[in-house]
Amino acid sequence: MRALTFHGPGDVRCEVVADPGVRDPGDAVVQVELAAICGSDLHVYRGHEVGLDAGTVLGHEFLGRVVAVGDDVGRLRPGDAVVGPFTTSCGACATCRSGLTCRCPRGELLGWVQQGRGLHGAQADHVRVPLADATLVAAPPDLDPAEVLLCGDVLATGMFCAEAADVRPGAEVAVVGCGPVGLMGVVAARERGAARVWALDAVPERLALAERLGARPLDVADDVALGRLRADGVDGVLEAVGSPAATRLAFDLVRPGGTLAACGVHTEAHFAFAPGEAYDRNLTYRAGRCPARRLLEPALELVRAGRYDLAAVFSHRLPLDEGPRAYELFDRKLEGCTKVLLVP
Ligand SMILES: [Zn+2]
Ligand SMILES: [Zn+2]
Incomplete structure (x- = not known):
């Protein structure tokens, strides 16, 4: 599959990498229909946050369709439209139950692989999402996908x-x-x-x-x-x-x-x-980091109420192949760039 990979400050490439498959019984693999570049991706791109392995697939804002699930996944089926928060979470531990899903001890940040450990990101054709039952949320088909995507992070x-x-x-x-x-x-x-x-x-x-x-x-x-x-x-x-x-x-x-x-x-x-x-x-x-999983449904309700033109934050919509240019536009605020949607 194609993916935007990190190779050092200012060096993002669109490359062909191995397709992610189901690795653990709680995994889902999602075919990404829309991804976005987040301001926090720029911390990595600019070299302000360090530690990311070369070759890590970037990105943690996405929505798409489930294409495969592990044996323990009960709530999701291939074909389901889903939106993800930017961290995975189990939904069952004391931290998750307190509402701080972003600090779940079993949770991981999408798009962060360090010393071979971690989770590849969603600026790609497919993304593997562990703890899928507790992490992913149904994407309402009647809402603007760009605004649904915003619910998972910003x-x-x-x-x-x-x-x-x-x-x-x-x-x-x-x-x-x-x-x-x-x-x-x-x-x-x-x-x-x-x-x-x-x-x-x-x-x-x-x-x-x-x-x-x-x-x-x-x-x-x-x-x-x-x-x-x-x-x-x-x-x-x-x-x-x-x-x-x-x-x-x-x-x-x-x-x-x-x-x-x-x-x-x-x-x-x-x-x-x-x-x-x-x-x-x-x-x-x-x-602190936002517990996006806890706030995902309230955010979807806010989108559904339709009181704001939230999609207006996106100034650019580009194919995944143009990811390297998208990073440059967003980083340097060229062409009035406020936020970029990537379409695999
Ligand atoms: Zn973010
Ligand atoms: Zn948890």
């Missing part, structure tokens, strides 16, 4: 971040970073009843999308507007970048007693604010 992550930021009805909220996850954070904050959602970014296309989704756009280069927002403060900040600068900006916006929720993937070793500053602000800080 929409779920936006919802998780708004939950972590404790967004309540009437709250004033800021979203730092209007990439796809930040944009979904705008939607999620509005859904939780936020009175006002500020969307902060430097890229005009992203700010325009945030405004379309109901946020008040704020260009971070606009010192006057930013100074005013800093002075007023907000109740909660969704930090959807994953950099020290974004953390610092988010911290500066939080009112005393407010919450800073980080869903950006951080790779730095230290906080961008001091413990004393957090104390003086009575700050609540939350961070």
